[in-house]
Amino acid sequence: xxxxxxxxxxxxxxxxxxxxxxxxxxxxxxxxxxxxxxxxxxxxxxxxxxxxxxxxxxxxxxxxxxxxxxxxxxxxxxxxxxxxxxxxxxxxxxxxxxxxxxxxxxxxxxxxxxxxxxxxxxxxxxxxxxxxxxxxxxxxxxxxxxxxxxxxxxxxxxxxxxxxxxxxxxxxxxxxxxxxxxxxxxxxxxxxxxxxxxxxxxxxxxxxxxxxxxxxxxxxxxxxxxxxxxxxxxxxxxxxxxxxxxxxxxxxxx
Ligand SMILES: Nc1ncnc2c1ncn2[C@@H]1O[C@H](COP(=O)(O)OP(=O)(O)OP(=O)(O)O)[C@@H](O)[C@H]1O
Ligand SMILES: [Mg+2]
Numbered sequence: 649x650x651x652x653x654x655x656x657x658x659x660x661x662x663x664x665x666x667x668x669x670x671x672x673x674x675x676x677x678x679x680x681x682x683x684x685x686x687x688x689x690x691x692x693x694x695x696x697x698x699x700x701x702x703x704x705x706x707x708x709x710x711x712x713x714x715x716x717x718x719x720x721x722x723x724x725x726x727x728x729x730x731x732x733x734x735x736x737x738x739x740x741x742x743x744x745x746x747x748x749x750x751x752x753x754x755x756x757x758x759x760x761x762x763x764x765x766x767x768x769x770x771x772x773x774x775x776x777x778x779x780x781x782x783x784x785x786x787x788x789x790x791x792x793x794x795x796x797x798x799x800x801x802x803x804x805x806x807x808x809x810x811x812x813x814x815x816x817x818x819x820x821x822x823x824x825x826x827x828x829x830x831x832x833x834x835x836x837x838x839x840x841x842x843x844x845x846x847x848x849x850x851x852x853x854x855x856x857x858x859x860x861x862x863x864x865x866x867x868x869x870x871x872x873x874x875x876x877x878x879x880x881x882x883x884x885x886x887x888x889x890x891x892x893x894x895x896x897x898x899x900x901x902x
Pocket of ligand 1: 689690692696697
């Protein structure tokens with residue numbers, strides 16, 4: 649069997665001045681191309697895990713444990729090996745720069761290409777995220793696009809380095825339900841086509857369950873449940889997971 653893409657072992661993370669660790673003794677593996685959902689209530693440590701994996705924890709944060717990338721044979725480079733899509737990532741696009749140029753800039757930074765090649769690659773990426781008429785769209789400014797289109801542009805930027813792992817942290821939460829489903833379908837297609845691993849962080853268990861093969865449940869910085877999506881959804885072993893599920897699929901009153 650090929651080595652895992654990512655090994656997280658006994659990871660404990662404490663933010664400066666925090667009383668309790670944001671993550672405690674967390675162990676998790678991810679294979680190449682594997683799709684993992686990370687769920688848990690607000691403050692359970694999901695984004696902290698994402699930041700730790702991406703090497704983006706704030707300075708002064710204490711980190712114990714191991715984060716390794718056996719399949720890469722070297723530490724992962726954020727941006728290149730790991731692509732990020734955050735909540736409302738579309739809103740963080742530069743408002744005064746045309747979207748094509750923004751993506752081309754990321755491509756250049758991640759892949760050392762000439763401007764000519766980077767511009768061409770930016771158009772390919774805009775097409776890959778199913779934006780119609782990429783050539784026209786590339787010349788648009790972010791405010792000329794819808795929220796869903798901007799999020800697609802942000803996803804295109806995340807793909808620029810041809811990452812082995814896509815980290816999506818509440819990537820669809822700011823969008824309405826229909827656009828949410830479209831973006832989820834897009835992520836699903838992209839990770840399969842490009843054989844990327846996916847860590848999909850969400851409050852929305854139903855959305856995650858359509859997208860990921862495995863689910864990990866965080867509570868107060870601890871991994872309390874992990875398993876094949878179908879098993880976790882249909883036979884959760886923890887009351888906490890049952891609560892998360894019940895909160896989502898509100899059962900009709902008897
Ligand atoms: N920069 C920070 N400095 C100090 N404490 C932080 C910082 N970021 C997060 N925390 C704390 O760490 C814990 C985990 O936060 P985290 O953002 O990882 O949760 P989360 O599961 O992503 O929540 P949400 O669903 O609301 O995004 C929380 O108690 C939070 O208050
Ligand atoms: Mg978060």
